[in-house]
Amino acid sequence: MWHRVSIQLTRVNKIRFGASNRYLADDSVINEYVDHYCRFEPTSLSMKQLVDFGSNEPCEKASFNFLKNELAVRFANMIKEFNVGPAPLMETRGAKTVLHSYNQCMGEIIDFENLEPESAEVRKAFTDIVVGIRNRNRNVVHQMARGLAEVRNQLGITPGDNFEECSKLIENITYFVDRLYLSRIGIRMLINQHTLLFSDEPSFQHGFVGSIDPNCDVRNVVSGAYDDARWLCERDYMEAPELEMRIVRPLDGEVNIVCVPSHIYHIIFELLKNAMRATMEYKERPRNDSPEPIKVDICKGNEDVTISISDRGGGISRRHVPLIWEYMFTTAPPPPTDDSPTSVEVPMAGLGYGLPISRLYARYLHGDLHLVSMEGYGTKAMVYLRVFTDEADELLPIYNNAVKKYYDTAMKPRDWTQIPQRQDWTQTPHH
Secondary structure, three states: OOOOOOOOOOOOOOOOOOOOOOOOOOHHHHHHHHHHHOOOOOOOOEHHHHHHHHHOOOOHHHHHHHHHHHHHHHHHHHHHHHHHOOHHHHOOHHHHHHHHHHHHHHHHHHOOOOOOOOOHHHHHHHHHHHHHHHHHHHHHHHHHHHHHHHHHHHHOOOOOOOOHHHHHHHHHHHHHHHHHHHHHHHHHHHHHHHHHHHOOOOOOOOOOEOOEEEEEEHHHHHHHHHHHHHHHHHHHHOOOOOEEEEEEEOOOOOOEEEEOHHHHHHHHHHHHHHHHHHHHHOOOOOOOOOOOOEEEEEEEOOOEEEEEEEOOOOOOOOOOHHHHHOOOOOOOOOOOOOOOOOOOOOOHHHOOOHHHHHHHHHHHOOOEEEEEEEOOOEEEEEEEEEOOOOOOEOOOOOOOHHHHHHHHOOOOOOOOOOOOOOOOHHHOOOO
16 A cells, blocks of 8 residues: 655645646655655556557546556656666766656656546646656667766776776676666656557557557568668668568468567667678678578567577677677767757667667567577577567566665676686796
8 A cells, every 4th residue: 555755845836737837846855755656666567458458448547547656656766776876877977867857757747646637637737748758758878878988988998808897887887777778668658658548649550559559560560670771771881681581480471469569670670780781791791792681580489479580791709799788888989969959869870779778678578689699600689579468568677675785786706717818828837
């Protein structure tokens, strides 16, 4: 049972619905609300719950009551994690910008804590607020990229260095950023569902339930992602690998799944783009030969839909495979520093975070993304998506004492032998 603390908000005026300048609680009051709401775990919804609610005459009042509490819980959990996250990252301008935005979102949400959705004016004001929250936070990835670039510069990190001395810090940063981005995916999912169902925003397509397609043709999504990736490849290289796609199961060649098509598109587009770039830049490819095709196999099993994407782009060394999931090791150019609202929206590839974020999109509903490489030949990516909607639950971060303890651990234990610095062992004196 929710026992809510009695906190009086200090405002110059009460909420003015529809006004552009609303007065929020001061920082001390917001902090008290954060301390309160972070004691509750986010509610992990399944794809089945989202579809069922949106399909059967969805009730805007019920969505209002759930969302005003759930968004407060999710923002509070992440704000608390900002307070204990890896210090070098938390002290950057990018991270401080995101934290400030999250506190502002918290202040806007708690304005509705004691309001009931009986009035259409209240419901409209709430919808406008969550739309503003979604739009304000669309550049979180870019802002954090700036912070990560700042940390890399401070530590002097470049690909190929020996990272043993700062391995725990890098592990903490990856842990934090993964959790921040997963939380962001979940928050945007809830807001999109509410606004698409109950506002004047146009739905994606006829038959969709908010942003969810109950009968998504996976092959069509892959084809659309390929067309867009091909356009980019031809722009940069004047040609592009062909696509060889087949449905290996079921035999009728149709693979349909309940999913968010934009999530699958994001994953497949990033994988195809990387496969094309590797293929086109592979030095051992004969100059006059056409590039090797990208092969995509789609299989619907009893539990998962699996999408396999294979290329002949030379592969990645086994030593470097783990680094593709790290945010600290991107070889992409630093993000722009222009702070204007129109300039901070940059392509994902420009940040070098396409693969780790794609894996988060897969894991968000308990799927996954694996990558296997054969150095000197090519790479295969395996995307797993849940078949059953009641098993496709949100994966969300929870703030608790265990999380704080994880960050507080000073050093990653060295409990295995390390690869030594290479030298001529025959010249090493024996003692």
